[in-house]
Amino acid sequence: MRALLAVLCLLASAPALAQAPAVPRPPERELVVGTRVAPPFSMKDAEGNWEGLSIDLWRHVAERLGLRYRLEERDTVQALLDAVATGQVDAAAAALTVTAARRQAMDFTQPFFATGLGVAVGRGGATAWLPVLRTFLSFGFLQGVLTLLGIALLVGTLIWLFERRHHEAYGGPPLRGFIAGAWWSAVAMTQAGAAQDGPRSLPGRVLAVVWMVASVVTIAVFIAGITSALTTQRMQGVVRNVGDLRAIRVGAVAGSSTVEFLGAQRVAFEAFSLPAEGLRAVKAGRIDAFVYDRPLLAWTIQQDFPELEVLPITLDSQNYAIALPLENTTRVALDVALLETLRGEWWARTRLRYLGRDGAN
Template sequence: MLRVLFTLLTGLWLALGIAGASAQEIPPPGPARELVIGTKQAAPFAIKGTDGVWTGISIDLWQRIADKLGVKYRLVEERTVEALIDGTASGKYDAAVAALTITGPRAEILDFSQPFYRTGLGIAVSLTEGSRWTVILRSMLSLGFLQAVGALIGLALLVGFLIWVFERGRNEHFGGARGIGASIWWSAEAMTQASTGVHTPITLAGRSLAILWMAVSIIAIAVFTAGVTSALTTSALQGIVTNVNDLASIRVGAISDSSSVDYLKTQRIKYRGYASAEDGLKALKAGEIDAFVYDKPLLAWIVLQHYSSSIQVLDIVFDPQNYGIGLPLGSPLRKNIDVALLDNVHSDWWKQTLFSYLGER
């Protein structure tokens, strides 16, 4: 009995000793090693200076987070967003800090921090005079304009034919093989109020139709003129794009394999793909496309830096998006990063940072 009791006590003592030793071997919270942070140039969120120093909205925010967490890190640049995402998903990077939008497909392979910036897609259009005349020309060749012109011509042809039917047997000017042409010509003159009065209908039916046609044509021409003037004025002042729906009828550019393309595909909007925003904006300036779609803050930054005199970013935001910090699935850093991130984005420092880079108050 004593032997059994001694054996049990000995086993309990050894177990406690092993547990204590194991507890002492558990490392303290937080990584002791240097973190590897992936990034990609996307001004004004991630900007690499000529001296190799990184700045920008996302980079400055990460520096604040790292200081709060007391961790060391080094930045590694990737050339594409896909490489940045794949590298983070595979564990090559401890975090991805850039202009990284939070999407469903990306959330399947990455964890994301709380959003630190909410925005959406924007549209850039050309400011050149040539493009404005192009806008007016396209408005005049649009389906709606051609339908209106076709309707007026159709009415003139119909009235001319009816005048010929009523007058051909009693009016020599509208009779014979050439009478139908004269009837249509008279109808066109009456519609435009340019009739000379030399050849007019003489039958009761013909004159009744003529009076009705003159009254109707005055209203039709007035409505048509007002509509065309309004459309051309709006196009000249506002440009070819006034809302997102206009993208379906113009030449649109976007960065290939970007969230902008995902939106355009969803809306069944045809587009031309470009390798970078710079390439797309150069094509826009050259008149190869009519509009370029990209994340609005990034688009506004590039236009402000290089194309302020030839391109403008419209005051339109669509397809809302959130920017966050990407992390490998199950990353132990996520909670601490979220806490530090939320502390910063609700501070005066964050307001000053957004103002310094984007002019946002």
């Protein structure tokens, strides 16, 4: 009898155990959503209306949840973050990176975009020659030159040994004969002109033929290697990693996640209020590089700074999300709507429209 009662009690409680916790309903009041100009994620059109990847995403999610809201602009990243942390706004949709320090003061939804920090530099100028100088001063280049020099000296020594008894140019004191052999070897290797005082003995002439053919291949390989290294260095630019930033003048946006990254990496920098100010400083030569969120840099340079370029490297890693005040009851509903949206065709089309094919992948 007791066993039967236990089974009946278990069956009665099963629906309650299987029922998932209800998602809190979003507030019915009008929400205040903060934003700032950060193209292509948040920007204004010619009529002053807000648009952009983050803005369109918020509108799409808010429509799905039936949220009423109005957008309020803040001038800087720090002002927008302060508005979220103090509860002046109910959410912030722009290009906000999730960091540990920010997470202590506010909440974030599921990330909707993964990116990293980019480095903007001038297309020309003095800094453009630094990668070239770096190549010529590198150990690899020095090793290649010394290898060629060593082979030329070895061939020159053999020519002297073969010809010292058969050719007056290589006779006399050993030093004189060695220099003559080394000079002939270098001239034959570089094809700088007709090599004078060629070998007369059979071993010397055989070695000369082999060396002339081999030197053509050797020089071609050497030149190809240097060209490839110079091309790679030029593509990478003056900055290849974080360590290179410590040797040049760097700029960053005050209050951005870039500042936290540069500080942790012990990189000195000059702070600017807006990305455009830092890019103008690069253009004017007051700083050598400007570090900021890569998609924002690429967009701004494409629109307004054709004299600059974003190097093909990515520093750090970043996740953009919608910022919320702590203990916000809307987050769960927003997360569910975001996860459903990010897997759909609408999001793929929207990314393609704002970022193109490179940014949409």
